[in-house]
Amino acid sequence: MTTTDIVTVGNRPRLESRPLRKILARPEIGALVAALAVMLFFSVYTSNFMTLSGAGVWLESASTFGIMAVAVALLMIGGEFDLSAGVMTGFTALIVGVLTSHYGLNIWVAVLVSLVAALAVGALNGFLVMRTGLPSFIVTLGTFFVLAGIDLAVTKLITGQVAIQGMTNVPFYDSVQPLFGSSIQIGGGTFYVSVLWWFLATILATWVLLRTRAGNWIFAVGGQLNSSRQVGVPVLKTKVGLFMTTAGAAWLVGMISLFRTSTVQANTGVGQEFIYIICAVVGGCLLTGGFGSAIGAALGALIYGMVFQGITFAQWDTNWLRTFLGAMLLLAVFLNHFVRTRAGGAR
Amino acid sequence: MSATTPAPAVQRSAAPVVEVRDIGKSYGPVNALSGVSTTVNAGEVTCVLGDNGAGKSTFIKILAGVHTPSEGELLLDGEPVRFSSPRAALDAGIATVYQDLAVVPLMPVWRNFFLGSELTRGVGPFRSLDVKEMKRITYTELDNMGIDLRDVDQPIGTLSGGERQCVAIARAVYFGARVLILDEPTAALGVKQSGVVLKYIARSRDRGLGVVFITHNPHHAYPVGDRFLLLNRGTSLGNFEKSEITLGQLTSLMAGGAELDSLAHELEREMGRDSSLVQQLESEAERLPDVVGEAGTRARE
Numbered sequence A: 001m002t003t004t005d006i007v008t009v010g011n012r013p014r015l016e017s018r019p020l021r022k023i024l025a026r027p028e029i030g031a032l033v034a035a036l037a038v039m040l041f042f043s044v045y046t047s048n049f050m051t052l053s054g055a056g057v058w059l060e061s062a063s064t065f066g067i068m069a070v071a072v073a074l075l076m077i078g079g080e081f082d083l084s085a086g087v088m089t090g091f092t093a094l095i096v097g098v099l100t101s102h103y104g105l106n107i108w109v110a111v112l113v114s115l116v117a118a119l120a121v122g123a124l125n126g127f128l129v130m131r132t133g134l135p136s137f138i139v140t141l142g143t144f145f146v147l148a149g150i151d152l153a154v155t156k157l158i159t160g161q162v163a164i165q166g167m168t169n170v171p172f173y174d175s176v177q178p179l180f181g182s183s184i185q186i187g188g189g190t191f192y193v194s195v196l197w198w199f200l201a202t203i204l205a206t207w208v209l210l211r212t213r214a215g216n217w218i219f220a221v222g223g224q225l226n227s228s229r230q231v232g233v234p235v236l237k238t239k240v241g242l243f244m245t246t247a248g249a250a251w252l253v254g255m256i257s258l259f260r261t262s263t264v265q266a267n268t269g270v271g272q273e274f275i276y277i278i279c280a281v282v283g284g285c286l287l288t289g290g291f292g293s294a295i296g297a298a299l300g301a302l303i304y305g306m307v308f309q310g311i312t313f314a315q316w317d318t319n320w321l322r323t324f325l326g327a328m329l330l331l332a333v334f335l336n337h338f339v340r341t342r343a344g345g346a347r
Numbered sequence B: 001m002s003a004t005t006p007a008p009a010v011q012r013s014a015a016p017v018v019e020v021r022d023i024g025k026s027y028g029p030v031n032a033l034s035g036v037s038t039t040v041n042a043g044e045v046t047c048v049l050g051d052n053g054a055g056k057s058t059f060i061k062i063l064a065g066v067h068t069p070s071e072g073e074l075l076l077d078g079e080p081v082r083f084s085s086p087r088a089a090l091d092a093g094i095a096t097v098y099q100d101l102a103v104v105p106l107m108p109v110w111r112n113f114f115l116g117s118e119l120t121r122g123v124g125p126f127r128s129l130d131v132k133e134m135k136r137i138t139y140t141e142l143d144n145m146g147i148d149l150r151d152v153d154q155p156i157g158t159l160s161g162g163e164r165q166c167v168a169i170a171r172a173v174y175f176g177a178r179v180l181i182l183d184e185p186t187a188a189l190g191v192k193q194s195g196v197v198l199k200y201i202a203r204s205r206d207r208g209l210g211v212v213f214i215t216h217n218p219h220h221a222y223p224v225g226d227r228f229l230l231l232n233r234g235t236s237l238g239n240f241e242k243s244e245i246t247l248g249q250l251t252s253l254m255a256g257g258a259e260l261d262s263l264a265h266e267l268e269r270e271m272g273r274d275s276s277l278v279q280q281l282e283s284e285a286e287r288l289p290d291v292v293g294e295a296g297t298r299a300r301e
């Protein structure tokens, strides 16, 4: 915990003396304001952004990032990073693709095998970090590259290609597909089931964080590891559990992308790990751990989805998306820092 | 220093809650502590005094189950015990408030109070925190200790050092500690705040807890202490009942009158007689009563 964090904390009670101030001190408030601003902008600037068909598009876009951002936010509150989270979405989808289309395994079994594999990698990440005491940034950078290599090499070795197609021909494909890739039509808009998963993940994560023992432990291990250990918080279990949760979320997103498109590329998810972190930080997570919110991260992902599709609706060059994201991240961090130092200097 | 052998524990009818006999600990080649004995009785305060590096923290880490002693015996209610972990010591009723207080600054007071021992309600996967009850208990427990917090929802990092110390003590008391170990609770505090913490130490003692109070300040130790264990460079300078020693003697033992003398001589050689520091040291050494031998002999009787 840095001193500036303590200073922030030191200024909170005075901020919280009135209900309005209490709301303003919440971690997700910045993301909420930004989300509303982005929504307003594209609603005015483009004609089809604020229609049901438009909303279906940007909600779908936000959903998969949202699921991951929420899991990554929990992990960051717990004081860790997972750079292998992006590639894991491809890894899990490829496992199902290869096992079913090339080895004829039952698709339900393959989906479960994929989940087990993801959880195992998550647990490995967690144990490596906790046992070696190395920063998770480095450890998961390692697993990231290992998995990225496996994804490409093994897929090529087995299928001779760098993608798996024709999943629709796999027996019982249609029995799994609705769970991850179905959609409904509402007034001309297509709404995918992934949006529902995203909402569920956000609600569940928020409940766990604020209303369960596990949530208390997550804040504690991220806020002050030694203190947590001294008062008997199961530190190892909490941290490993967080890495496994992130891996589990990556599996869910892997399944969603596989069953929505019925194809999977060998490089799926590479590079997206940073977007999850950006969404979490924009949503109010401190890089130092111990502070943040799942709703904030979900809002961060909503901003991402809205900007991504808004740029398309506005017919701008989509390459601007990254520039926007970077600026957004800087703005969020500066805002955090500004509030802290100003609050600290006012004493 | 004359009295390097520890005084035997004072005989009592009931076994002390905790008794240590000739305990020692080495970190590899470093002998951090050896031959230390004392007792902790219910409703009494045992003070552990010593300079930096004297082995105070090492001593309490043995009691708290962080380290296992390399020599000597640890007795709980008269029975020899060996704590394998801090959790084991905690389960035996020995709670430790460390120098860093073991709190998470960004978390609310009530979450810190119950951290690791949260109250829940509901069953199975729907088991959730009993927030209302935990807030209520935190408020009442702190109130019982005389700490009036406006808002138990405020992050504990916003409390003053003394208040934080008191929350940590109240937490240990609430969770059924029989022995409360406090590692330098007054070290970073001003005069007033130290007084408040001393008051809570006395209050915990009055509630029947055995308190182990570590400090390097005899003026803090003497008013609340019933027994004083003095450590110097890992060995015991003696284990005194309050009736056996005065504040002046305690201070002198702590400061090490003889050591001040030799330090003055050493500096004299290097800096010359006229150095103001040397003169200051000499006059300070003179002012200290030479009680080391006297007090040590009395304790051994």
Ligand SMILES: Nc1ncnc2c1ncn2[C@@H]1O[C@H](COP(=O)(O)OP(=O)(O)OP(=O)(O)O)[C@@H](O)[C@H]1O
Residues within 6 Å of the ligand: B027, B030, B031, B032, B050, B051, B052, B053, B054, B055, B056, B057, B058, B059, B216
């Ligand atoms: N983990 C360790 N490994 C090696 N030596 C140690 C270790 N911990 C403490 N020591 C040494 O043991 C001696 C006693 O240390 P200890 O921390 O018990 O002193 P202390 O009385 O608590 O001092 P302070 O007042 O500074 O807190 C010191 O010389 C210290 O360097």
Ligand SMILES: [Mg+2]
Residues within 6 Å of the ligand: B056, B057, B058
């Ligand atoms: Mg110490």
